[in-house]
Structure formats: C-alpha cells, structure tokens
Amino acid sequence: MAEEQDPGPVPSAAEIAAAWQRERPGTPTASIEVVTPIWRLAKLFADDRARVLRGAGIDAATLDLLSVVRRSGPPYALSTRQLAHRTLVTAGAISQRVARAEREGLVRRTPGTGRRSVLVELTEEGHALIERSVDAVLGREATLVAGLSPQERTLLIGLLDTLLTDVRRRVSAPPGPTAPGSRTGP
Amino acid sequence: MAEEQDPGPVPSAAEIAAAWQRERPGTPTASIEVVTPIWRLAKLFADDRARVLRGAGIDAATLDLLSVVRRSGPPYALSTRQLAHRTLVTAGAISQRVARAEREGLVRRTPGTGRRSVLVELTEEGHALIERSVDAVLGREATLVAGLSPQERTLLIGLLDTLLTDVRRRVSAPPGPTAPGSRTGP
DNA sequence: GCTGCTACGTTTAGACCTAAACATAGTCGA
DNA sequence: TCGACTATGTTTAGGTCTAAACGTAGCAGC
Numbered sequence: 001m002a003e004e005q006d007p008g009p010v011p012s013a014a015e016i017a018a019a020w021q022r023e024r025p026g027t028p029t030a031s032i033e034v035v036t037p038i039w040r041l042a043k044l045f046a047d048d049r050a051r052v053l054r055g056a057g058i059d060a061a062t063l064d065l066l067s068v069v070r071r072s073g074p075p076y077a078l079s080t081r082q083l084a085h086r087t088l089v090t091a092g093a094i095s096q097r098v099a100r101a102e103r104e105g106l107v108r109r110t111p112g113t114g115r116r117s118v119l120v121e122l123t124e125e126g127h128a129l130i131e132r133s134v135d136a137v138l139g140r141e142a143t144l145v146a147g148l149s150p151q152e153r154t155l156l157i158g159l160l161d162t163l164l165t166d167v168r169r170r171v172s173a174p175p176g177p178t179a180p181g182s183r184t185g186p
Numbered sequence: 187m188a189e190e191q192d193p194g195p196v197p198s199a200a201e202i203a204a205a206w207q208r209e210r211p212g213t214p215t216a217s218i219e220v221v222t223p224i225w226r227l228a229k230l231f232a233d234d235r236a237r238v239l240r241g242a243g244i245d246a247a248t249l250d251l252l253s254v255v256r257r258s259g260p261p262y263a264l265s266t267r268q269l270a271h272r273t274l275v276t277a278g279a280i281s282q283r284v285a286r287a288e289r290e291g292l293v294r295r296t297p298g299t300g301r302r303s304v305l306v307e308l309t310e311e312g313h314a315l316i317e318r319s320v321d322a323v324l325g326r327e328a329t330l331v332a333g334l335s336p337q338e339r340t341l342l343i344g345l346l347d348t349l350l351t352d353v354r355r356r357v358s359a360p361p362g363p364t365a366p367g368s369r370t371g372p
Numbered sequence: 373g374c375t376g377c378t379a380c381g382t383t384t385a386g387a388c389c390t391a392a393a394c395a396t397a398g399t400c401g402a
Numbered sequence: 403t404c405g406a407c408t409a410t411g412t413t414t415a416g417g418t419c420t421a422a423a424c425g426t427a428g429c430a431g432c
Binding site: 245247275276278279282283286 | 387388389390391392
Binding site: 007010011016019020022023024027028029030031032033034035037038039040041042043044045046047048070071072073081082085086088131134135138139141142143144145147148152153155156157159160161162163164166167168170171 | 193196197202205206208209210213214215216217218219220221223224225226227228229230231232233234256257258259267268271272274317320321324325327328329330331333334338339341342343345346347348349350352353354356357
C-alpha cells in the first residue's frame with residue numbers, strides 16, 4: 001500500500017454543526033441536522049435506484065416518465081404540461097425525455113383531442129417495460145426502509161409531511177425546478 | 187385567459203401509493219411515503235438555496251467547496267482527495283470545481299508538503315466570500331425548518347439518523363456518487 | 373376580420389456531473 | 403535497481419438539466 005488511504009467516515013451532520021461552532025461561534029447551525037440527513041438520504045436513494053435500473057435497461061428519468069403515465073390509468077396518456085407538473089422538472093426537460101423515450105419506442109406523441117396540446121401515450125413496449133421495472137424498484141426500496149419499526153415509520157411519515165407542508169408554505173418563490181445535483185451542505 | 191390552466195396540486199406520496207394500488211393491486215408501495223417526501227424536501231431545500239446564493243454571487247457547488255475548507259479550520263487547506271470524500275462527488279468534479287474557483291480567485295492550489303497531493307487553500311477573497319455567504323444560507327434554512335416544535339425537531343432528527351444509518355448499511359454497493367438530478371419516484 | 377395576449381411545446385446554449393482514460397509519483401518485493 | 407502496483411489528480415467524452423428564446427395556436431376586444 002502507498003500511504004494515507006482511508007480518509008475516515010464522512011462527517012455527520014452533528015459534527016459539521018460542531019465544526020462551525022468551533023470555527024465561527026454564533027453561526028446559525030440549527031438547520032444542519034435536519035437538512036443534511038435529508039440530502040444524504042435523497043442521494044443514497046437516488047444512487048441506489050440508478051444502480052438497480054441500470055440492470056433493467058432503463059434510467060431514472062425514463063422510469064419517472066413512464067410511471068406517471070402508467071399510474072394515471074387508462075388510456076395511459078398525459079399532456080406535456082401535466083408531465084412537467086407531476087415530475088417536477090421543466091417543460092424543456094420533458095420535451096427531451098419524451099424524445100428519448102419515443103426514439104426507444106416506449107411512448108408515442110399524439111395530438112390532443114381538439115386541443116393544441118400534445119398527448120404522450122404508452123406504447124405496448126413502454127407498458128411492458130414499466131410493468132417489469134416498478135416492482136423491482138419499489139421492492140428494493142421497501143427493503144431499504146425495512147429497518148424502521150411500524151411505529152417509527154408512522155412517526156417519520158407524519159413528521160416529514162408536517163415539514164414538507166411547512167417548507168412549501170415558506171418558500172415564497174415559484175416552486176418550479178431550479179437546482180440540479182446533490183449537495184452536502186455548508 | 188386561454189383554457190385549462192391550473193393542473194392542480196402535485197399528487198402527494200399517499201395519493202401516488204393509492205394510484206398504484208388502484209392500477210396494480212399488490213404493488214409494493216410501502217416505501218413511497220417515506221422516500222418521496224425526502225426527495226421533495228431535498229429538492230425544495232436545494233432550489234431555495236440556489237435562489238439565495240444567486241443573489242450572493244456564488245453557486246451551491248462553490249459554496250460546498252469553500253465551506254468544507256473553511257470549517258476544517260486553520261490553515262484552511264485540504265487535499266483534493268479529502269474534498270471529494272467530504273462533498274460526496276467524484277474526484278473529477280472536484281478538479282473542475284477547484285478550477286472554476288481558482289479562476290475566480292477564491293482558492294489556490296499548492297503542492298502538498300512532501301506528498302504528491304495537491305492542497306486547495308482559501309485565498310483572502312475566498313475566505314471573505316464564504317464568511318459572507320454562510321450566515322445567509324444557514325439563516326435562511328433555519329427559518330425554513332422553524333415550523334417544527336423542539337420536540338418534533340428532536341424526534342425527526344433521531345428518526346432520520348436511524349434511517350440513514352440503516353440505509354447506509356443495506357446499500358452494499360460503494361457509497362460513491364452516481365445519480366444526478368432529482369426524481370419524483372414511481 | 374385584425375391585433376394583442378396568453379398558454380403550451382420545442383429548440384438552443386450553457387452549466388455541471390459521472391465515468392473512464394490518462395498521467396504521475398511513491399512503495400514494495402525480488 | 404528494476405518493475406509491478408497503488409494512490410492521486412486531471413482530462414475528455416457524453417449525458418441531462420435549466421433558462422431563455424422561439425414558434426404556434428386559440429381567445430378576446432375592437
């Protein structure tokens with residue numbers, strides 16, 4: 001072996017807050033222990049999902065697209081606008097996602113009835129692919145969160161819901177999509 | 187006005203799970219109500235932070251970089267390897283982030299003492315910028331999570347920590363960085 | 373019938389990231 | 403000392419996203 005290898009564990013949220021207090025007493029670190037674990041969990045879930053999907057021949061963006069259409073029920077068709085709204089990305093991103101999925105034969109664009117809107121609808125192949133993928137992804141995620149007891153689970157869901165409602169209300173700016181990537185926080 | 191405007195609220199995690207059960211009875215939806223709010227909160231926090239930082243003339247990636255170095259304490263210098271480890275991104279991303287920050291005069295690359303490693307250290311200007319930005323970002327985030335009572339806050343932090351530890355243990359694959367973007371889930 | 377107005381979808385430019393290929397430099401054993 | 407190996411950091415290719423500019427298409431008032 002060469003030399004200094006293991007950089008040790010990634011500092012916990014509590015350690016990050018403590019470091020700021022040590023370096024800059026008075027820094028408002030109250031939010032760190034809430035926000036940081038949420039980011040890290042989101043990243044762990046996203047990374048793990050990407051790994052699971054890689055084997056299934058589909059990526060997370062396409063899974064999102066097909067999922068939303070599939071669970072909207074028959075006739076398995078939504079407008080671009082609805083897709084953008086429900087997947088929390090911009091209309092431009094949807095346009096590109098649909099183009100990719102269309103190129104792979106997973107969806108079909110049809111003119112919306114009487115409107116100028118465009119309906120995105122599942123092809124036979126797209127329907128089959130999402131049917132195959134959903135159970136794999138959700139089953140895997142179920143095992144990831146299986147460590148929580150039923151009580152803990154219920155409690156956590158309630159608290160997350162409270163926080164989500166609250167943050168949504170306080171974020172004045174349009175809830176549209178903005179920042180990419182994952183962050184580790186200050 | 188033209189026509190159909192408001193596409194309604196984004197479906198809640200509970201509604202998404204219910205939709206799957208309606209469309210595909212037996213789908214393992216147990217994880218949705220835990221994972222989805224975590225992703226949405228992460229996205230809300232990231233978007234809001236991006237907006238706050240836009241006014242401060244710095245982006246989230248650079249804030250991450252400067253923050254990690256700043257809170258490591260004197261002499262405010264870390265190796266590329268440590269930076270990659272602590273910010274949860276690849277070494278290539280760090281290389282690019284450092285290059286950008288260096289171009290803006292916020293950091294300086296110096297050869298590590300006796301090692302072949304490269305130390306990234308804050309310049310006067312970088313130090314001043316992070317000093318100005320941290321309070322703004324953390325202060326803003328403190329108000330976002332201020333809706334939780336002290337009891338709720340403590341409870342939530344504990345549950346998130348439990349879940350994080352648990353998920354980390356179950357994710358067998360290397361915890362390295364992989365998936366970009368934010369997802370809304372199946 | 374025109375003329376603005378608004379909503380919607382697509383296209384383009386630019387930003388950032390991952391993965392993988394490279395380039396280097398210490399380390400260790402024969 | 404030589405050579406394989408390992409750790410580090412940088413570069414490059416490719417991908418996805420946002421933001422903003424465009425292009426249309428219905429609608430409303432005159």
